[in-house]
Every structure is written in structure tokens, then in C-alpha cells.
Amino acid sequence: MATGGGFAHSVLPSLIYFSGIWALWALLACLAVTPLSQIGVWRSLVWVRRMLGVGALVYTLLHVVAYVAIRHADWATIACEIVGRWSIAWATLSTLGLCVLGLTSTDGAVRRIGGRRWKRLQRTVYVWSPLGLLHFLLSPLAVGPLPFTMFGCLLWLLAWRVLAATSRQSRRAHSIPALLGLSLVVAALTAVFEIVWLDWVHDLPPASIARANFELDLGLSATWSVLLIGVALTIWVRGRAPKARARSAHPMR
Ligand code: HEM
Structure with a gap:
């Protein structure tokens, strides 16, 4: 029977890897919606964007949960990593940005914030996505x-x-x-x-x-x-x- 330590060392690294990769693919797919719908004259794609954005956030949150689990929820170590490793600092910023976009993706939020300001807020994805990718590029195995x-x-x-x-x-x-x-x-x-x-x-x-x-x-x-x-x-x-x-x-x- 797998022990708790065995689980942490066999499943969690794969979960961190795949959830991180899928979060990035989902973000890229989300950013591809506008060019594809305009270049390819394929208007029906636009509704997919919200789904992809939420998907990217769900994978990111899964990734963070797996990371916290592999560190045994040792918050002192986690805090040290956030301030001591550039890769994790950028990742945290990117995650917070994606959370804000996710929380404001409902119709009610669009009404409350106002269309123009909401669009400006959504454009911050042009910052959060490169930061997520920078985090990947800085990871030790990204060769x-x-x-x-x-x-x-x-x-x-x-x-x-x-x-x-x-x-x-x-x-x-x-x-x-x-x-x-x-x-x-x-x-x-x-x-x-x-x-x-x-x-x-x-x-x-x-x-x-x-x-x-x-x-x-x-x-x-x-x-x-x-x-x-x-x-x-x-x-x-x-x-x-x-x-x-x-x-x-x-x-x-
Ligand atoms: C608080 C937020 C995050 C934390 C603490 C975190 C933590 C980690 C850790 C510990 C790794 C293993 C490699 C390493 O030690 O550097 C990793 C890998 C990775 N992360 Fe994150 N991450 C976060 C957010 C994100 C976000 C927002 C994305 C993408 C949108 C992402 C994508 C990836 C990818 C693609 C990998 C590469 C897999 C690998 O090489 O193992 N992460 N992350």
C-alpha cells in the first residue's frame, strides 16, 4: 500500500507538471480566440473564450494545491520560496492576476464594473500569461x-x-x-x-x-x-x- 510519503513523491510531481502545462495551454488557447475568430472569420469561437479562461484558472489552482501538498502545507517554507525564488514570485503574481480575472468573469461583475473598465481589466491577461510562461522557463527542467x-x-x-x-x-x-x-x-x-x-x-x-x-x-x-x-x-x-x-x-x- 502506498504511504503518504510515497503518494507525495509519485503523484504530486506529475500533478504539478501536467496542471502547470495545461494551465499554460489553456491560457494560450484563450489568447488565440480573438485572432482565430477574426482571421478565420469564425465568429462562433468567441463564446469558448470564457470557458478556456476558467479552465486555465482551474488548472492553475490545482497546480497550487499540489504544490502546497508537496510542501506538506508548511507555510513558512512556502513564504520563503515566494520571496526567495524569482520563479515562484512571478508564479504567485500570475496566479493572483488570474484569480482576479476569474472572479470578475461573471455577467454580474461586468455590469458592476462597467464594460470599458472590465475590458481594460481583462487585458491584464497580457501580463499574467507571460509571467506564467516566465515561471515555466525558470523551472529547473525547462530545457x-x-x-x-x-x-x-x-x-x-x-x-x-x-x-x-x-x-x-x-x-x-x-x-x-x-x-x-x-x-x-x-x-x-x-x-x-x-x-x-x-x-x-x-x-x-x-x-x-x-x-x-x-x-x-x-x-x-x-x-x-x-x-x-x-x-x-x-x-x-x-x-x-x-x-x-x-x-x-x-x-x-
Ligand atoms: C502560486 C503559484 C504557483 C506556484 C507556487 C507554482 C509552483 C511550481 C513548482 C514548485 C513547480 C516545479 C518546478 C520548480 O520547482 O520550479 C512548477 C512548475 C510549473 N508551473 Fe507552477 N506554480 C505556480 C503558478 C503557476 C502558473 C500561474 C502557471 C501557468 C499559468 C504555472 C505553470 C507551471 C509549469 C508549466 C511548470 C513546469 C512543470 C515542470 O517543469 O515541472 N505555475 N510550479
Whole structure:
């Protein structure tokens, strides 16, 4: 029979790992809703955003509960970690921010706060998500492609918003060349970031990290994954464009 200590050392680390990863994926999916609904002319996606946001919060809370359990609810140790480890300090800030967004996600809260202020508050997700990712990047085992693939995805989603906000004709940010160009630039920045980060934080030689982009020993590298996701999205947009044009030209609309 598994003892309490056995449980803490076998199940809790996996729970911390998977809940953390899923919290981040849910946040990225949440941030992808606006570009997907605007680029892909797929309006029906917007209702999913609240569900994904709440999902990200639930995974984050599960992650924190597992963390408290693995530290045997020793609050003195936990407090020391929050103030003594940058990774945990950023994570705590990110968690508090996500809690505020979760608590204000009800219709009643929108009415009380007022639409404009509520939207401004929701935009703080652009701070809480990078902080969550920074926490992942700073974790001791974050040397594989996953944290950098997430970095590339987050960068793409934030850069697309800047592109959409700054392009004078808003549809330019939805065009095939813009999406391909964005994906290429973000993939290149992901490669540079991975090299600089792993050299700086883990003292890994830049040349071997750059070379790993052309080897499959560790699976597909972050750079190629980000580029493939961007190209797949562009192909998907191209496929949907004629249907969307036909829909908007329909006389019954
Ligand atoms: C008070 C809040 C949090 C605490 C105390 C916490 C604690 C931890 C700990 C102890 C680890 C194991 C690796 C390490 O020791 O650094 C970890 C890993 C991780 N956390 Fe958090 N976390 C918090 C919030 C978050 C949030 C908000 C996210 C994402 C939205 C997140 C995502 C992750 C991910 C992806 C990992 C990597 C898994 C691994 O490499 O083991 N965490 N967290």
C-alpha cells in the first residue's frame, strides 16, 4: 500500500507538471480566440473564450494545491520560496492576476464594473500569461522544446495583436503574406531566444542549441513547431477565405 510519503513523491510531481502545462495551454488557447475568430472569420469561437479562461484558472489552482501538498502545507517554507525564488514570485503574481480575472468573469461583475473598465481589466491577461510562461522557463527542467514552443506561440499571439492594431486597413493583418511573414519572424525570434536563454540560464553552448534545430533527437524543435503552426494557420485561413467571402456576399445576410 502506498504511504503518504510515497503518494507525495509519485503523484504530486506529475500533478504539478501536467496542471502547470495545461494551465499554460489553456491560457494560450484563450489568447488565440480573438485572432482565430477574426482571421478565420469564425465568429462562433468567441463564446469558448470564457470557458478556456476558467479552465486555465482551474488548472492553475490545482497546480497550487499540489504544490502546497508537496510542501506538506508548511507555510513558512512556502513564504520563503515566494520571496526567495524569482520563479515562484512571478508564479504567485500570475496566479493572483488570474484569480482576479476569474472572479470578475461573471455577467454580474461586468455590469458592476462597467464594460470599458472590465475590458481594460481583462487585458491584464497580457501580463499574467507571460509571467506564467516566465515561471515555466525558470523551472529547473525547462530545457526541452516545449517552453520555447509556448514562448513562440505567445509571441505570435501578442505580435498579431500589435500588427492588427497598427495596420491602417485592419484586414491587412489577416492577409496571407502578413500571416506568413509574422510566422517567419516569430520562428526566427524563437530560435534566437532559445539560444540566448539556454546559454544565459543553463550555461548550454549556443552552437549545440542552434544545431539541435536541425536534428530530431529531442523531437521537433521549438522553432520548427512555431513555423509549422503559423504555416498551418495560414493554409487554413486561405481555405476558409472563399467560403467566408461567399457567406458575406449572400443576399440573405
Ligand atoms: C502560486 C503559484 C504557483 C506556484 C507556487 C507554482 C509552483 C511550481 C513548482 C514548485 C513547480 C516545479 C518546478 C520548480 O520547482 O520550479 C512548477 C512548475 C510549473 N508551473 Fe507552477 N506554480 C505556480 C503558478 C503557476 C502558473 C500561474 C502557471 C501557468 C499559468 C504555472 C505553470 C507551471 C509549469 C508549466 C511548470 C513546469 C512543470 C515542470 O517543469 O515541472 N505555475 N510550479
